[in-house]
Amino acid sequence: MLGLGVFLLMALTAMTGSWLAPHDPLEQDLLNSFLPPFWVAGADPAFLLGTDNLGRDVLSRLIYGTRVALMVAVIAATLTGMLGTTVGLLAGFFGGWVDTLVSRMVDIWMAFPAVLLSIVLVAVIGAGLHAVIIAIIVIDWTRFCRVVRAETMVQCQQDYVASAVTIGLSRRRRLFVEILPNILPLLISLLTLEMGIAVVVEAILSYVGLSVASDAATWGGLIQEGRLYVNQAPWLMVFPIACIIVAVLGFNALGDGLRSAFDPVLRR
Amino acid sequence: MLEVTGLELALPDLSAKRGFARAPLVSILRNLSFCVNQGESVGVVGQSGSGKTSLGRTLMRLNEPTSGRIVFDGVDISHLQEAELRPLRRRFQMIFQDPQSSLNPRRRIGQSIIQPLMAYGMLTNPQQGWQRSEELLERVGLEPMLSRRYPHELSGGQRQRVGIARAISLEPEFVVADEIVSGLDVSSQAQILRLLRRLQSELGLTLVFISHDLSVVRAVCDRVIVMSHGEIVESGSCAEVFSHANHWYTRELISAIPLPDVDEKWLNDIDAQDNKVG
């Protein structure tokens, strides 16, 4: 429930961002730079969460950042999940050389340091939102693949799969109609976990300046900019970090919630 | 109906697999030959690790035998491919030990029961499906309304009846029942065994009944096959085997069953030597 709340709030903020934000996130106002948040003395109520070194409204920048974060979370996690799940299902179901090939590939993949790999990838593809998403997919499909492969193998040992063979279901039906629904709860958990990870990865890449165009507002970019003035204006860093924490926790809670809501076995 | 000659099965032992090497094979079934006649019920008994369950699964072609022949109604099915087997599969079905795990936990009972019919295109519209599943539930002595429930909402005895309903939905001629009463209380066990006997005579089923419990086999089977370490040690009619078994292993197995009679001697009959392990 909590997770759903956070998720809906994020989605709503992202969609109505341009209307919701009190200011243009890029609008500079050097006279009003470093204004503190509203509860501190000397604040201007027009800038609820204060302003940064160029006098840009922090709240508006956070709201615009939400859009980027959510897009990355949903698109990257879904695509990552689809790729990893497909490969994992096939490896677990068919076993044999398919499995050996996939497992070795995953092992090699996981031997690379993930952050370094993503930075190199984005540097090669060129900065931008699509590059961030591709980087996340390329790095993180192994996470799905490993778990789904193992779970598929466990499920294949179950009698209901043997029983599906005896009643004449084809391989495709067995895989998609019998096994897939049984690993769905696991997939939901993984997917929401991955959304949280995607948010963090996007923030890291923005932080090193490899995400969307550097003047656009992203949570990672805000942290990076705020870092320079952490002594004068700590709120510049605190707010985006808080956003990331809330988003990640929210995604995890969403996963738990969805699982207990849709799993007839857990629901008993 | 079923003729098995020189059946062998060896499976890779994954626990002994080292690194990239191929897993070594362990022999599970060794040179089994027997036949099952039309309408007969044959019990397969043995202790854990005797290979009786592997035999059942191999007869259903869930495993491919390493060598030997399984001839079902004149067709050698031992090495048929999945696609060639498919039309035959509706004629031989299996009832699994634990219906909890043989029914998809995320599907309603009714859907599970008619799934075989759907797979063979014998049902077209969903309405007909619910009706058919309710008929099948009644046939195995369950309330038709259970078809909307999930497996975990049923008792063990009820789930096993659902397993039976599903297996007979295709009106098979040959059924393998693998330890189907082992988790049940005696009274639901008796109900299931009765049901099985009734269905057998109504549908003219040929039955292979796998169990570790010789007493249960005695109640439902005409003939019995005794297995140990993947081999058949003895086979014959139940009356004969249970009254005077030929093989020492069978005799030991039978004498180890505690009958519900007070008998002081029973515990002391074991040789002190035999009772040393390690």
Add this chain to the structure above:
Amino acid sequence: MTPLLNIRNLHVKIREGAASVPILRGVSLSLAPGEVLGLVGESSAGKTMIGKATLGILPPQAVITDGEIFFDGENITHISVKARRRLLGTDIAMIPQDPMTSLNPVFRIGPQIADVLRLHLGFRAKEANQRVLELLDDVHINQPERVVKLYPHELSGGMRQRVLIAIAFACRPRLIIADEPTTALDVTVQRQVLRLIKELQSALGTAILFVTHDLGVVAKICNRVGVIHAGRILELSSAQNLFKAPAHPYTQALMAATPRYDRPNNALHPVPEALVKHLWDDVRRYDRGDFAKDKSHA
């Protein structure tokens, strides 16, 4: 002779949300020193709960609502955790059902038994190790020196159950609660394990409360037998009488439903539905009476 274990009118309820469901309905039994009392019944009849209540290891949702349990004249129904710990292991021990999960998989067999000796009998390490070898020899395990160095998964089911029996008898308890100790075993192994329990039991004069669903096992090892249904003991008599001439219709029905290899049609007589219904009507009447009694007390 005073009974070793005396259970009087024991009521246990299990809380399920706001409601509580009775699981034991006024169970009374007594066990003399050196006696083997069998409790048989179908699953969820409450037979396991009697053993658990005696050991004080009821699940957290279960509460004793009425009745007392006396061990050797002392009321142990609600004794302190500390007092109970002194009792368990030394005076009362248990043989659990599942030999697979009852041994800690990451420790070797020897230390697991030695721990019990050091904890309850204050043995020093060296004495304990020596005693472990004797105990394993008592349960007829060959080459105990080798077996103490093995991990649980390296033993067969029968061997593991022998180790658990060795642990149960280690402190020479006066009472052992055995909950389905042979259910997971093959018949030939079951027979050996039953014989072993009987042998140690008669040598040491231990009393055993033997819980099982198997009438056959009960017939072979018990002096007296109680038949349980829905948390009530319907019939309690000597094994001789019970198996020769069962008095209660439910006992008779259970016997008729039990398969026997010497009687081909035995397993085909389920407990008649009319009898089951009659029994549950009785239970419901009892629960209502019980409820009324509770009210009048208040």
